[in-house]
Amino acid sequence: MENIMKTIALPHLGLASLLIAAPVFANAATEPAFAMEQEAFFTQLASHCGKAFAGKVVSKDNADAAFRDKSLVMHVRECSDSELKIPFHVGDDHSRTWVITKTAQGLRLKHDHRHQDGTEDKVTMYGGDTASVGTSQKQSFPIDQASIDNFMQNGLTQSVTNVWHMEVTSSTFSYLLTRENRHFQVDFDLSLPQPIPPAPWGHE
Structure with missing residues (x-):
């Protein structure tokens, strides 16, 4: 009887071991898939490091x-392995820099706004973190709480539901801002590099 019990118990023990191990294996398989899409997106942008590109507004808002x-x-x-800084020059206004950073949860977008003397604007370093894996070509950044607080303090109540988006293909990079009754989009032609612009304010 003892030998029979051992024979019965061992398969059950093996099954239990497999059941315990299975979630670990599943996590190991799914975890890289989350990072893969955002890593590919980040790498595509980083491949253009050192280059500048011209853009045009394609949205139709009067604003x-x-x-x-x-x-x-x-x-x-x-460009580094964990962060990209991309100035966005509007004519002679060199106040804006997009900062894209890898985090433990995904990607983070912040807007670094400076005055001409290099000091920070009172509305600066706003943005948000990705809330989903996105794709290798598109990432979305819903506004974070710190940015909501900053906007509220500075009377920008219309902006507290902002979502920013970035899209990249082999030929085009797009920056978008969306919220209710608001859509801003500028597309940049990645096939035709431009002369390097001046350093953004505060980043010489």
Whole structure:
């Protein structure tokens, strides 16, 4: 009887071991899949490091009129394994830099706004973190709480539901801002590099 019990118990023990191990194996399989899409997106942008590209506004909102009349240039200026800094030049205004950072949860987008003397604007370093894996070509960044607080403090209540998006293909990079009754989009031609613009304010 003892030998029979041992024979019966061992298969059950083996099954239990497999059941315990299975979730670990599943996590190991699914975890890289989350990072893979965002890693591919980050790598595509980083492949343009050191280059600048001209853009144009393609959205139709009247609020974008000032942007349509000025030259728009993005410059993939500073690149590391974990962070990209991409100044967005609007005519002679060199106050804007997009900062894309890898985090433990995904990707983070912040907008670094400076005055001409290099000091920070009171509305700066706003943005958000990815809430989903996205794709290798598109990532979305819903506004974070710190940005909501900053906007509220500075009277920008219309912006507290902002979602920013970035899209990249072999030929085009797009930056978008969306919220209810608001859509801003500028597309940059990645096939035709431009002369390097001046350093963004505060980043010499």
